[in-house]
Amino acid sequence: MLFMDRPAERPGELFDREGELGALLRALRDRAAVLVVGMRRVGKTSLLRAATHGMSRAYVDARALEERRHVSYADLLEALRGALREVLPLHRRLGELLATVRGVQVAGVEVRFQQGRGAPRLVDLLEALDRWGEERGERAVLVLDEAQELVKLRGRDILPALAYAYDNLRHLTIVYSGSKAGLLHRFLRLDDPESPLFGRYMERIDVAPFPRELAVRYLEEGFAAAGTRPDRRLIEDAVDALDGVVGWLAHFGLRALSRPDTALEETLHHAERLAASEFCHFVEAMGTHRYIHVARLMAAGARWSDVKRYLTALEGRPITDGEVTKLVRNLVDYGFAEKKGDVYTLADPALRRALPRIKCRHQEP
Ligand SMILES: Nc1ncnc2c1ncn2[C@@H]1O[C@H](COP(=O)(O)OP(=O)(O)OP(=O)(O)O)[C@@H](O)[C@H]1O
Ligand SMILES: [Mg+2]
Structure with missing residues (x-):
């Protein structure tokens, strides 16, 4: 196994993950909908792409929508068109099926959607995928990677189409993947009786950081495959600092091959910058710098009542319980904070390190 700077594409490229891979393959065979959840850089895309390699698959990457407000x-x-362009060169038949959908034009491996009123309906596109699966004698798979970004969709409600697919399309499995579990739930509204998807069962697969021994082995094997054997101490330090998150271990491993002395520092710096930039997008989208203060407080562990007391003192005026709850809930839903007992902490060590110096644009004084 070599260190890679892009997601894995095939099962053979994955280090470990047998359990997750087996669970995902079973779910893809039997279930109409699957959730795949895990923190940033933990290996979700790799697991998903490797598991669905060679299947009738359309892979939508909604990460590109992350920086959008709406x-x-x-x-x-x-985004769907991007997914189809990846498949059509290999599967002309899917192109023929799509060409029958109103609002879709297919020319060779190119697919075009009409805009505005003539735009294709999502239901019709999902039906075309379902028919493709049926003809191939398997379930087609539609992966919506970073699906939580679709919570920002305005002007059209796609949940009815997704619920229709769940109930009626027997040859289509939809995988919803995301690094912000709370937001993913907010998007799908599985527990909301008013939601079209209410009560639908979705198999959930959690992608977690590697435990310590596995993280050490991952680094050792990666270095061995590259023909080097760095100091045990360097590996230990990296695993201590990077917490078993494979994306950061890979980043470190690749750099350590040429610059062992500075690799860990560079990787930590990179992780901090990513964490800070994500957090600032969130702060800007939410429109209040209160989140920075609350997150700084949570970095050392804080209860709901600590948050309330702290903000009241900071702002010199009372803050309502509802406002405190909203701040805390958003931090959890967006994956920045986690609750253990009644204490909130920050999930990502890189964000903890970045916070004391963080400066977001448009930050209020
Ligand atoms: N099981 C694995 N074995 C070896 N390398 C892996 C594995 N999983 C992920 N990686 C490596 O870790 C890096 C991050 O992986 P990936 O992009 O799949 O994670 P992710 O959770 O989708 O990240 P993001 O949150 O940024 O979307 C990639 O360089 C990938 O090659
Ligand atoms: Mg990913």
């Missing part, structure tokens, strides 16, 4: 139906169609 997402339109046209944006969703564009």
Whole structure:
């Protein structure tokens, strides 16, 4: 196994993950919908792409929508189009099926969607995927990677189409993957009786950081495959600092091959920058710098009542319980904070390190 700087594409490229891979393959065979959840850089995309390699698959990457405040139906169609362009060169038949959908033009491996009123309906596109699966004698798979970004979709409700697919399309499995579990739930509204998807069962697969011994072995094997054997101490330090998150271990491993002395520092710096930039997007989207103060407080562990007391003192005026709850809940739903007992802490050590110096644009004084 070599260190890679891109997601794995085939099962053979994965280090470990047998359990997750087996569970995912079973779910893809039997279930109409699957959730795959895990923190940033933990290896979700690799697991998903490797598991669905060679299947009738359309892979939508909604990460590109992360920086948007709002997402339109046209944006969703564009993301879908990207997924179809990856498949059509290999599967002409899917092109023929799509060409029968109103609002879709297919020319060779190119697919075009009409805009505005003539745009194709999501239901019709999902039906085309279902028919493709049926003809191939398997379930087609639609992966919506970073699906939580679709919570920002305005102007059209796609949940009815997703619920229709769940109930009626027997040859289609939809995988919803995301690094912000709370937001993913907010998007799908599985527990909301008013939601079209209410009560639908979705198999959930959690992708977790490697435990310590596995993280050490991952680094050892990666270095061995590259023909080097660095100091045990360097490996130990890296695993201590990077917490078993394979994306950061890979980043470190690749750099350590040429610059062992500075690799860990570079990787930590990179992780901090990513964490800070994500957090600032969130702060800007939410429109209040209160999140920075609350997150700094949570970095050392804080209860709901600590948050309330701290903000009241900081701002010199009372803050309502509802406001405190909203701040805390958003931090959890967006994956920045986690609750253990009644104490909130920050999930990502890189964010903890970045927070004391973090400066977000448009930050209020
Ligand atoms: N099981 C694995 N074995 C070896 N390398 C892996 C494994 N999983 C992930 N990686 C490596 O870790 C890095 C991050 O993986 P990946 O992009 O799959 O994670 P992710 O959770 O989708 O990240 P993000 O949150 O940024 O989307 C990649 O360089 C990939 O090659
Ligand atoms: Mg990913």
